[in-house]
Amino acid sequence: MFDNLSDRLRQTLATLTGRGRVSEADVDAAAREIRLALLEADVNFKVVKDVVGRIRERAVGAEILSSLTAGQQVVKIVNDELVELLSAGDRTFRLQGNPAVISLVGLQGSGKTTTAAKLGRHIVKLGRRPLLVAADPYRPAAADQLATLGKGLDIPVYRAPTGTSTVDIARGSLEEARKLTRDTIILDTAGRLSLDEALMAEIAAVNAAVHPVETLLVVDAMTGQEAVGVAQAFAAAVPVTGLVLTKVDGDARGGAALSIATVTGLGVKFMGTGEKTDALEVFHPDRLAGRILGMGDVMTLVERAQETVDASSAAKLEEKLRKAEFTLEDFLDQLQQVQKMGPIGQLVGMIPGMGNMAKEAQDAVDRGDLRRTEAIIRSMTRHERRDPTVLNGSRRRRIATGSGTSLTEVNRLVKQFTEMQRLMKQLAGGRGRGMLGGMPFGR
Ligand SMILES: Nc1nc2c(ncn2[C@@H]2O[C@H](COP(=O)(O)OP(=O)(O)OP(=O)(O)O)[C@@H](O)[C@H]2O)c(=O)[nH]1
Numbered sequence: 001m002f003d004n005l006s007d008r009l010r011q012t013l014a015t016l017t018g019r020g021r022v023s024e025a026d027v028d029a030a031a032r033e034i035r036l037a038l039l040e041a042d043v044n045f046k047v048v049k050d051v052v053g054r055i056r057e058r059a060v061g062a063e064i065l066s067s068l069t070a071g072q073q074v075v076k077i078v079n080d081e082l083v084e085l086l087s088a089g090d091r092t093f094r095l096q097g098n099p100a101v102i103s104l105v106g107l108q109g110s111g112k113t114t115t116a117a118k119l120g121r122h123i124v125k126l127g128r129r130p131l132l133v134a135a136d137p138y139r140p141a142a143a144d145q146l147a148t149l150g151k152g153l154d155i156p157v158y159r160a161p162t163g164t165s166t167v168d169i170a171r172g173s174l175e176e177a178r179k180l181t182r183d184t185i186i187l188d189t190a191g192r193l194s195l196d197e198a199l200m201a202e203i204a205a206v207n208a209a210v211h212p213v214e215t216l217l218v219v220d221a222m223t224g225q226e227a228v229g230v231a232q233a234f235a236a237a238v239p240v241t242g243l244v245l246t247k248v249d250g251d252a253r254g255g256a257a258l259s260i261a262t263v264t265g266l267g268v269k270f271m272g273t274g275e276k277t278d279a280l281e282v283f284h285p286d287r288l289a290g291r292i293l294g295m296g297d298v299m300t301l302v303e304r305a306q307e308t309v310d311a312s313s314a315a316k317l318e319e320k321l322r323k324a325e326f327t328l329e330d331f332l333d334q335l336q337q338v339q340k341m342g343p344i345g346q347l348v349g350m351i352p353g354m355g356n357m358a359k360e361a362q363d364a365v366d367r368g369d370l371r372r373t374e375a376i377i378r379s380m381t382r383h384e385r386r387d388p389t390v391l392n393g394s395r396r397r398r399i400a401t402g403s404g405t406s407l408t409e410v411n412r413l414v415k416q417f418t419e420m421q422r423l424m425k426q427l428a429g430g431r432g433r434g435m436l437g438g439m440p441f442g443r
Pocket residue numbers: 106107108109110111112113114115142189190191192246247248249250271272273274275279
């Protein structure tokens with residue numbers, strides 16, 4: 001969602017970083033560029049005016065321009081302001097109460113049901129026992145959707161007979177939670193086309209009946225400024241405790257997502273980045289700002305790795321790398337592990353300094369490069385995977401046919417791998433454990 005904005009801001013900041021001397025005119029030029037970039041990204045114009053004004057003021061105001069690291073300092077100011085913009089409102093996610101009740105509200109199709117399941121998964125990881133509640137009285141299909149998601153995650157789903165009022169469903173779910181010893185209830189309420197009297201009354205009634213500790217408004221970031229308008233209307237009419245921005249993975253311009261917290265005063269607590277139930281991120285303004293400005297987001301990358309890669313296999317891998325015993329079989333394992341961590345483009349974008357290669361990496365994946373590499377390795381026998389030196393011409397032809405690729409591709413992979421093994425042996429002989437640090441990463 002932030003690709004275009006990110007490209008433009010990075011280009012602008014690149015003209016400043018590393019420069020000793022920065023003049024007021026340079027700052028003005030950068031400020032103009034930043035202003036355009038934000039406006040083009042669809043950030044509310046008033047917000048743009050404030051932010052750019054502050055950046056300029058801070059950059060030329062203090063004794064920054066005369067310092068030797070002026071460029072970096074101006075970049076830091078831009079980063080600070082972006083973080084500030086994203087940080088508005090209260091972002092604490094509360095789970096008090098027994099059971100803690102979380103209610104998800106929002107317009108039709110904003111992503112409530114999907115978010116309910118994602119949140120369920122998220123709090124299981126926090127060591128809690130959630131109960132998902134289909135609080136849509138009229139559409140059995142809505143309850144089915146939640147039931148399917150719950151089943152996939154092994155989280156129980158409570159549903160009531162069609163026609164039961166939302167308030168009664170909510171009350172019933174409290175009882176169910178006690179029965180099943182569940183400590184958190186996630187209410188997936190029915191979506192409406194607009195914020196009308198009926199919806200406001202329903203939210204008020206649910207709040208009075210079961211006292212949710214969180215009433216999260218789910219908004220579709222793809223709808224741009226409309227999402228901001230919706231959030232403003234909700235914030236004014238009902239006691240909402242925070243926002244969940246969904247579909248941030250989409251290709252809309254992202255400006256709404258950037259300014260929604262500042263404009264509405266509601267904190268963004270979570271961000272949905274995909275259709276699957278693992279595509280939910282706790283909203284960290286500093287990390288998102290880092291990603292947008294191309295400074296990377298190492299924290300998220302490390303967390304993803306910890307979540308998906310189990311420690312013992314990581315240790316085994318390290319051992320193999322150290323002894324230069326890494327085979328094509330291990331390589332295949334690694335390819336699969338990395339892909340579990342999320343879309344490659346996203347991952348590469350989190351590596352500091354490699355933001356500009358994210359698209360290239362994702363394109364390679366989209367072209368099917370990884371899939372073809374996998375297919376080639378899969379078409380090899382175990383023996384061949386462990387010792388590619390046995391791969392003569394006829395074996396290579398067999399592999400090309402078996403994997404639906406070409407002889408050239410097979411040759412290229414074997415060559416690259418052999419090269420990598422040679423390098424590993426050299427490093428293993430020389431520096432042992434330090435080798436990963438010595439790997440040429442990017443530029
Ligand atoms: N790409 C992407 N799609 C999402 C995300 N969140 C939800 N969706 C998709 O958006 C569509 C609507 O999501 P739902 O969770 O059914 O929305 P809802 O608010 O429950 O809809 P109603 O109950 O009909 O009001 C589905 O196709 C979801 O897969 C997200 O973060 N990224």
